[in-house]
Amino acid sequence: MAQLVATLASTHHPFYLKATTMPPEQQMPQAPKWKRKIEAYRETLARTKPDILVMIGSDHFHQIFLDNCPQFLIGKAPRYDATFYNEEREFGIPKYVLEGDEEMSRFMHQHLMDQNFDFAFSNELKIDHSIICPIITVRPQNDLPVVPIYTNIFAPPLHSPKRFYELGRAIRKAIDDFPSDKRVAAIGTGHLSLELGGPRQFMETGPDPDFDRQAIEWLRAGDIDSILANVNHETMAKSGNATHGFLNFILMLGVAGPEGADYVDNLDLFHTMEAYFTWYPKEQAA
């Protein structure tokens, strides 16, 4: 059976590449520190020597729109183009092509259906920055096949935090049962408190620093009970209109299981708290 070797959950900041590669005299003061933190985080993946990446993100109205909007979707394609024109324009993210793993996509799709998750699928999925940002940060050589999974954190009604956690557990089961000797890493991105297109956007901190600190502690401890007792759609909206990206962190805790994280780091940037978590399955902990 396949072996899950690491679960990574992080924020995705589309300006990371631009912020850390522009001429040094134009960079923001935190850029060198940001880069060091990202490179340290990258190492938490590299040391596990993965063969395949299961990547969880959320399309930001790039391929998916309100005429046809799945809650959960899995890509099943031999490869995936990435980065849309408006992402190049706004964030300066280049185009990529990611290799797929159709066999694992097909297996996971069926397995997740068998576990009562009615996944939509796509045989021609163009990937956006929710999955390219972590390629840039934790696997910039882009040398591994991926199984992309999209969740709807954007177009209400959204599934509950509990459903996201359960989906994470189901994804873990599907990885564990994949008949292969491959080493699999699961990588998902989302947000802590975040405001976009509203009165609290682009402040000196994220819109709700208290939530950010609390969320980091919950994830550090793997405390799913506290998350489910305290986080719902209303509380997330109060913390910032795009805070629902936190649902992907809850999903990733489901993949890892309710355990303390092995690596935790964060960085307070203008307008958002960045956070980086890695869990290693206990049986493989060095």
Add this chain to the structure above:
Amino acid sequence: MSKYYVNKFLFTVDRDPDYLKRYIEDPKSFVATWEQSIGPKLNDAERSTVHSLTDAERQALIDHDYVALFEMGAHFFLNLTMYIGIYDEPYLAKSGPLSFQREFAAKLQHWRDKDYPSVET
């Protein structure tokens, strides 16, 4: 009111460099063109008869009035990314990084402690 159709405007224009250019250069005539031939399009052969813009929605799009669009429940991501696409560069040149984004937020301060208009469609 058609939040969906306003969102479809933002979605189709933000993702297309030619449409975006026309929307910047002559918003009134571009919005008219969009309603006539771009908005109804389902694919190259099929047209939809379902949605239309209200006068207020049309005017908000012509005026690049992102405050009105926010208040109508246009999706926050589409509303932000569209007008960043139009105004980020000129504001950057004039007033520095994030100056457009901060002005956008300042104009919405009266919503700060209220429940925002729902973006559900």
